[in-house]
Amino acid sequence: MSQKQPLPLAGIRVVDYSHFLAGPYVGRCLAALGAEVIKVERPGSGDAGRQHAWFVGEDDAYSGYFLQLNMGKRGLSVDMRDPRGKALMRKLVDSADVFVENYRPGALDKLGLGYAELSARNPRLVYCSISAYGHTGPDAHRAGFGLIAEAKSGIMQMVGTPGEPPPLLRISLGDMYTGIHAVAAINAVLLGRTQTGRGQHIDMALYDTLVSMHEYAVQCYTLSGGKELPVQTGHDMPTSTLYGVFRAADGDLVIAAQVDDAWKRFAALVEAHGGPAGFGADTRLHQLTGRNAHRAEILSVVKAWVAGRRVAEVLALLDGIDVPSAKVQRIDEVLADPQIQARGMVVEQEHPVLGTLRLPNLPFRFSGCDTTVTQVAPDLGQHNAAIARELGFSDEEIAAMQADGVLFSKEH
Template sequence: MSQQNLPLAGMRVIDYSHFLAGPYVGRCLAALGAEVIKVERPKTGDAGRQHAYFIGNHSGYFLQQNMGKKGLCVNMKDPRGRALMQKLVDSADVFVENYRPGALGKMGFGYEDLAKTNPGLVYCSISAYGHTGPDAHRAGFGLIAEAKSGIMQMVGVPGEAPPLLRISLGDMYTGIHAVAAINAALLGRVKSGKGQHIDLALYDTLVSMHEYAVQLYTLSGGKEVPVQTGHDMPNSTLYGVFRAQDGDLVIAAQVDDAWKRFAQVVANTGGPAGWDADERFHTAAGRNANRLEILPIVKAWVAQQKVADVLAKLDAIDVPCAKVQRIDEVLDDPQIKARGMVIEQDHPALGKIKLPNLPFHFSGCDTTVTQVAPDLGQHNAEIAHSLGFSDDDIAAMQADGVLYAE
């Protein structure tokens, strides 16, 4: 592979965010080559530093979302801290924040304020509901957006409360949309010379994620509303989760050709003889109409075998299938290893640590981040020097707590 510069090399990003959505954006931009400066408040820093899992006094949550960044810890209540921050923003290409709308404006660090001295700035805001609309003022997390978006209501067993999704879908999905929007704004700036404000909401992005539910409702004139279906999809038979003797697996035989191959294997290996010849099941509409007849047969066929045996039969006929894996099995998966989806970093206090990689794969450069997340205020002096502050200035700010480091 011929090595090229990383795509965002030379860009300076101010990551003035906390917890997950904003820090994830900064992490992605750092992997793509930007200089990302993580700005935190004295003593406590990003609230993500207090989020499990802990190894020693280090948060794995923080280590994962803030790798590849430089750390600046500054007291914004002190005029010298505000002046340093203003110089930093004036030197930047991108500013990322995920505070409640209006919070940074009160400090003089809203988009309109910063664009006056840096009109080329791409300013990305992430919030629960966005900066407009009747709910803009409300606080929220990914859980709130997942509930309000209609996604949670479709998950789980009929008649029971929906389960937690157990991954931060709202934060991560909004975060990667922010990465795309920031890069588009930077590209647009090449011609216009101007930056702009990007306003992203967790709620918006999850509503946009509905590939089926919204059009089902609108195009049916409001007659069809998706409901909980448990372990399969009534409008896409056969597509679901099934239990074998020693674990669970998924089968995707909803396409006509795949279904016919699947039905033949079932009929020839313990299922009803001649089942594959039943033409009622040879079309999607027919399978959906007869779903309650099909499911018990498939469940019984899977239940009498081990997961590996079912997978072997279906892999042999090119029917998509997979074991429902635990996280330890995922990390040991040869495919994940081959794709470099777990990275090993050398941490000065913890030794070697392993964290999930980002899914970027470029033909001309490697986006794997080897630099660990910064300690609180680790790069204070380096960043202040880059902005023109003298050694004496920096020493005075350190002594007075304007610049704070662990």
């Protein structure tokens, strides 16, 4: 795509003082949208995400986890314990529009990087905090990760096979969903700042965000007067028959025939291709309430019908009658999927040491600009000197800070 318009956040400077996943993901998104994102890391080991698999390069020197979450950023590594490092950080934040952090509430106050102090210096600053429980409430002081929020939110309890412990979700739902909500909130405050001239403190909690995801469970419980509690249902949805996962002769697939018209087409197809006589004409099953009431009967028919066929055959039959369905794909199949390739959902970057990298793209699509990030994630402290120079430090001051380890990088 040709760049017809500037990227939406061009001219916005972001200080990414975060680690691991939720915060770095916010920074990655803002960089893709055109912001200048400066990744600030502690000297020595840097972001803890650098120690997270998958590792590549000589002596496993590079983390794929870090490369994915920090592409498009500039790298600064500064020792805040030294007064010169603290002065540099203050100048950097004074020049910034956005500050992103995901430490336990109160941790950055001790470094002089809390919202009260930074906003007093820079009233236009949009300060985004991400934590497990938020900055208020009885649990605000507690540490937590996405796993903790997934368990406490009620989401984990709803998935899995009845009678067995819930499975791990295997994707970082809490971090990523909170991260993209933080991106939305940051953009909202940036827009509001054009009217007020002032930023705000955004307080995002993993636990809050996952509770907000309940499009069904909370309202069912509250509106039923506490009678309706979600339970594990295994491989289908008891309140949306037919909607679930089925095993074919050579793999698994999903079928979404829960809408009345789709069900009628599906049931007629099953009957026409070896299913029970009268299955398609059974008016008991033509409305959702009837299908839910006869769920066990329906599942026994559909499971047997699918099990005798290969995945490709079932999908072809269902495509022919416009009933949504899909194979349960492995990651290698996802990456080879022509739809994913056509949508540019795998980005290729040229790394100076590792060569060509293939990493997941972000799903932003704009008519006037391309948000694909080609700039690889920075080495630890890669842009120290350039950033310090932009902030007004002389070459002599920069050299002294490099020699003393205040500015830390591989070269110094």
